[in-house]
Amino acid sequence: MKTTNAWTLVARRELSVRLRDKTFIGSTLLSLVILVAVFGFQAWNANKASTYDLAVTSQSQQMGQVVVDAAPGIDDKVTVTLVDVADDQSAKAAVTDESADAWLHRTSDGWQLVGKSDVSPGLQDIATQSIGTAVLAANADKVGTDVTALQKGTDVTTDILDGDAEQAGIAKAVGFGMAILFYMSAAIFGMYLAMSVTEEKQSRIVEIIATSIPLRHLLFGKLIAAVALAVGQLLLYAAVAIVGASFTEWGDMLPGLTSGLIWFIVFFIAGFTMIAALYAVSGALASRQEDIQSTSFPVTMLLMVMFFGAMFASGPIVDVLAWIPPFSAILQPMRLVSGEAQWWEALISLGILAAVTVGVILVAERIYRRALMQTGGKLSYKDAWNAEL
Amino acid sequence: MDRAPQTITVEGLTRRFGDFTAVDHVDFCVPQGKMTGFVGGNGAGKTTTMRMIMGVLSISEGRVMWGDQPMTAAHQRSIGYMPEERGLYPKQKVADQLIYLGQLKGLSPKAARESVMTLLERLGLGERTSDAVEALSLGNQQRVQIAAALMIEPAALILDEPFSGLDPDAVDSMAELLREHTARGVPVLFSSHQLDLVDRLCDQLVILAKGQVRATGTPTKLRGGSPRRHRLVAVRDAGWVREVPGVSAIDVDGPVAVLDLVSDSEAERQRLLGEVLAEGLRRGGVTELSPIIPPLSEVYREVTA
Numbered sequence: 001m002k003t004t005n006a007w008t009l010v011a012r013r014e015l016s017v018r019l020r021d022k023t024f025i026g027s028t029l030l031s032l033v034i035l036v037a038v039f040g041f042q043a044w045n046a047n048k049a050s051t052y053d054l055a056v057t058s059q060s061q062q063m064g065q066v067v068v069d070a071a072p073g074i075d076d077k078v079t080v081t082l083v084d085v086a087d088d089q090s091a092k093a094a095v096t097d098e099s100a101d102a103w104l105h106r107t108s109d110g111w112q113l114v115g116k117s118d119v120s121p122g123l124q125d126i127a128t129q130s131i132g133t134a135v136l137a138a139n140a141d142k143v144g145t146d147v148t149a150l151q152k153g154t155d156v157t158t159d160i161l162d163g164d165a166e167q168a169g170i171a172k173a174v175g176f177g178m179a180i181l182f183y184m185s186a187a188i189f190g191m192y193l194a195m196s197v198t199e200e201k202q203s204r205i206v207e208i209i210a211t212s213i214p215l216r217h218l219l220f221g222k223l224i225a226a227v228a229l230a231v232g233q234l235l236l237y238a239a240v241a242i243v244g245a246s247f248t249e250w251g252d253m254l255p256g257l258t259s260g261l262i263w264f265i266v267f268f269i270a271g272f273t274m275i276a277a278l279y280a281v282s283g284a285l286a287s288r289q290e291d292i293q294s295t296s297f298p299v300t301m302l303l304m305v306m307f308f309g310a311m312f313a314s315g316p317i318v319d320v321l322a323w324i325p326p327f328s329a330i331l332q333p334m335r336l337v338s339g340e341a342q343w344w345e346a347l348i349s350l351g352i353l354a355a356v357t358v359g360v361i362l363v364a365e366r367i368y369r370r371a372l373m374q375t376g377g378k379l380s381y382k383d384a385w386n387a388e389l
Numbered sequence: 390m391d392r393a394p395q396t397i398t399v400e401g402l403t404r405r406f407g408d409f410t411a412v413d414h415v416d417f418c419v420p421q422g423k424m425t426g427f428v429g430g431n432g433a434g435k436t437t438t439m440r441m442i443m444g445v446l447s448i449s450e451g452r453v454m455w456g457d458q459p460m461t462a463a464h465q466r467s468i469g470y471m472p473e474e475r476g477l478y479p480k481q482k483v484a485d486q487l488i489y490l491g492q493l494k495g496l497s498p499k500a501a502r503e504s505v506m507t508l509l510e511r512l513g514l515g516e517r518t519s520d521a522v523e524a525l526s527l528g529n530q531q532r533v534q535i536a537a538a539l540m541i542e543p544a545a546l547i548l549d550e551p552f553s554g555l556d557p558d559a560v561d562s563m564a565e566l567l568r569e570h571t572a573r574g575v576p577v578l579f580s581s582h583q584l585d586l587v588d589r590l591c592d593q594l595v596i597l598a599k600g601q602v603r604a605t606g607t608p609t610k611l612r613g614g615s616p617r618r619h620r621l622v623a624v625r626d627a628g629w630v631r632e633v634p635g636v637s638a639i640d641v642d643g644p645v646a647v648l649d650l651v652s653d654s655e656a657e658r659q660r661l662l663g664e665v666l667a668e669g670l671r672r673g674g675v676t677e678l679s680p681i682i683p684p685l686s687e688v689y690r691e692v693t694a
Contacts, residue, residue, distance in 0.1 A: 212466055
């Protein structure tokens with residue numbers, strides 16, 4: 001083997017160690033279970049068919065039938081069945097012992113639904129609408145006109161000039177979801193990378209490695225493995241989320257969101273590579289695991305600013321930040337999903353992000369290489385940059 | 390890759406950290422097929438010197454030669470190196486990480502596996518190949534480190550404190566293992582604080598103090614050739630030794646005396662010994678006349694003082 005492929009060996013070791021790490025497997029599985037549960041509940045809820053038993057006496061039997069007939073037209077997942085009872089007393093008894101969900105009876109100024117402790121909103125909606133329409137029709141008939149004539153000219157319709165509010169709401173939610181995923185994933189995988197760099201420095205195994213291969217290869221192998229693992233996990237979550245969403249009422253919006261998700265992944269690769277290089281440096285600056293919290297503080301802050309910027313910035317600030325790495329890594333795909341950015345804008349922004357990432361890696365490589373060989377305690381970025389090898 | 394052993398020569402090697410000179414114009418050589426002990430107190434510059442030889446630390450001044458060429462990264466890659474601190478990857482399995490390190494040094498996966506398994510078997514770790522390193526005792530972790538240095542059929546060995554933390558049996562078996570490598574011409578440089586151990590194991594010594602070489606050579610040479618001091622036990626009172634010309638009696642206590650043969654010439658000392666023995670026999674007999682070999686620690690204290 002030549003040293004030119006040494007980074008593949010490094011990357012392979014990192015991957016195999018992490019993929020056998022029980023904590024990593026456990027947390028990934030747990031996240032998947034939560035995702036599946038959320039979508040499962042949504043899908044179950046959306047497809048749930050409800051049946052209501054409505055108690056009627058001879059006096060309310062006819063109106064009850066109106067409700068039964070109207071139910072499928074109002075909500076196709078709802079069925080109403082009538083329970084015939086002899087009188088008001090037995091109707092109340094039926095509601096009390098739950099053999100009926102509600103009792104429909106006439107009052108002096110209309111109709112009343114009597115439930116045990118409450119009246120199900122689904123049943124109430126259907127009863128209100130169907131009974132209202134039927135009574136209105138009957139009243140209209142009495143005065144010699146019809147409902148259509150009565151309602152003529154009362155329609156208020158709406159029209160929207162700028163996008164679909166629901167779609168925009170979903171896009172915003174997806175954007176926030178992407179910002180959260182970016183932050184969590186970058187923080188978790190970045191911190192893991194920093195810890196594994198410190199582990200090598202602390203045990204001085206890095207000296208054995210340094211006499212075997214150029215340290216550049218060690219850094220690149222570790223970076224590539226970290227990015228591959230993070231992206232792999234994101235893709236797994238995204239795949240489960242997409243399959244899950246297709247079973248829910250959001251399924252129709254998926255085709256519009258998929259290209260946004262692809263952009264998100266591409267921006268994540270470029271943005272996280274930069275963040276990961278900085279985490280690797282913070283690992284190299286520490287001399288013990290205990291130091292990592294403080295050496296990685298600037299990177300963690302940067303990531304927080306990226307995250308909160310994406311969540312709370314608005315207006316012209318977003319328009320500017322969407323072009324500035326590393327902020328563009330989160331903001332640009334969010335703008336794509338919401339339709340504010342065009343594909344060519346994304347491409348240019350991605351180019352800038354990638355170029356800056358390459359620059360950061362070059363600087364990081366110098367600090368990393370120098371810092372790893374310094375054994376005397378925690379280092380500052382400046383000391384490490386100036387340190388002699 | 391050329392894995393033929395070569396002599397390592399260090400010429401005027403210097404390392405400064407800011408204003409502090411950790412290693413100051415150090416010259417010595419680690420000859421092929423010899424065990425060279427590297428001795429010095431804490432902060433004497435042993436580790437810094439070894440790290441410069443391995444290219445882990447850059448050199449402020451001077452150079453390291455591999456045979457008759459300047460040492461390159463390719464040469465360093467063929468050297469088995471054991472750094473100061475221990476641990477490897479604490480959570481990875483012993484065999485897995487040794488195979489990985491072997492591959493980084495250029496072995497094929499198959500060759501690395503074979504070499505690792507054979508070595509671990511020899512080091513008594515055959516049963517522990519699938520254990521995490523952190524699950525091993527410190528002594529066993531040490532053996533794994535040694536295995537990491539030895540598995541590549543090294544062209545040279547640079548070992549920083551290889552014997553620290555080992556019990557006497559482990560020291561013997563490790564020394565035996567190292568001897569196998571010197572037997573095929575490999576130069577071995579190892580540092581140690583344990584002077585008696587160095588005395589027993591090494592063919593030559595380099596004594597370092599405050600970044601400078603204070604003495605080099607075989608243990609015998611460092612003691613100044615054959616010993617000058619001898620212990621005499623006579624049958625009767627040994628007071629007569631004070632009268633022998635060329636012999637200084639350092640201490641006389643009844644029949645027991647400690648003598649110093651006052652001469653730098655080996656032949657002269659031999660002659661003086663013969664005279665003392667002849668005189669002793671004439672005066673009623675001698676039961677013992679033996680050299681007093683100073684412990685290496687005494688030599689060390691003298692040269693580093």
